Amino acid sequence: MxxxxxxxxxxxxxxxxxxxxxxxxxxxxxxVPQMPGQISQQQTTTSNDADGLTLINQNGCTSCHGSDLNGSAVAPALTSIKQYWTRDKLINYLRNPSSYSGDPRFDVYRSKYNAIMPAFNNIDVKELGKIADYLLTR
Ligand code: HEC
Incomplete structure (x- = not known):
């Protein structure tokens, strides 16, 4: 060489x-990618335009739960659910309904309704917060 x-x-x-x-x-x-699933308190504080009821209409909740959320043949009424939920729990439920199916209330729902509550993990957590706030005032 x-x-x-x-x-x-x-x-x-x-x-x-x-x-x-x-x-x-x-x-x-x-x-570093964000860990999915966990919601920080800061993310759930609300700060923008559309209100809870508007978001409920936009996301098709009324197509199953009825136009005034009084229930239908396929899904239960959402009129007095604040007895069951805290805000954080309700947000988590909307993101992943199947993880709460252990409650006996859901056994009744399952035998009564053919529809399955979809997971809304595609909706921004802030917006789910507004939806939860609205549902908890009814
Ligand atoms: C495809 C029909 C369908 C759509 C669309 C739907 N749901 Fe549901 N939802 C159900 C069914 C059926 C149940 C009963 C529980 C189950 O079967 O999982 C339910 C249960 C619930 C519950 C629990 C009720 C309770 O007694 O605690 C909440 C809260 C709820 N839905 C909110 C919403 C919101 C908010 C939206 C829109 C973002 C929505 N749902 C869209 C079918 C639907």
Whole structure:
């Protein structure tokens, strides 16, 4: 091997090393993804436009629970549910209804209604907060 070849090879090695370091540091800079499921208190405080009732209409709740939420053939009334829920629990329920199916009340619902309460984890938590606030005033 000539000296020139040695130089070329070592330059190449250094280049590859730098490239490797660059790729590694880039990866470490990426933001850490947020843990799903947990809701912080700050996220649930409300601050924007549409109110709870509007959101309920927009998200199709009335198509199952009835136009005035008085219940229908497919879903129970949502008129006096504050006896069952705290705000935080209700928000979590709307995000993942199946995790609350252990309550005997839900056994009755299941035998009475064919529909299944969908999970609304696609709705912003702030908006679910407004929906919960509205439901808890009825
Ligand atoms: C596809 C029909 C359907 C839609 C749409 C729907 N629900 Fe339901 N919901 C149900 C059924 C059925 C139940 C009864 C419980 C069960 O079967 O899981 C229920 C139960 C509930 C309960 C619990 C009632 C209780 O006694 O505690 C709440 C609260 C609720 N729904 C709120 C909502 C809200 C808010 C929306 C809109 C964002 C919505 N639902 C949309 C079918 C629906």
């Amino acid at each position: 000539t000296n020139a070849q040695k130089w070329v090879i070592s330059a190449l090695c250094i280049f590859l090393l730098l490239l490797f370091i660059e790729i590694k540091t880039k990866k470490e800079e990426q933001p």
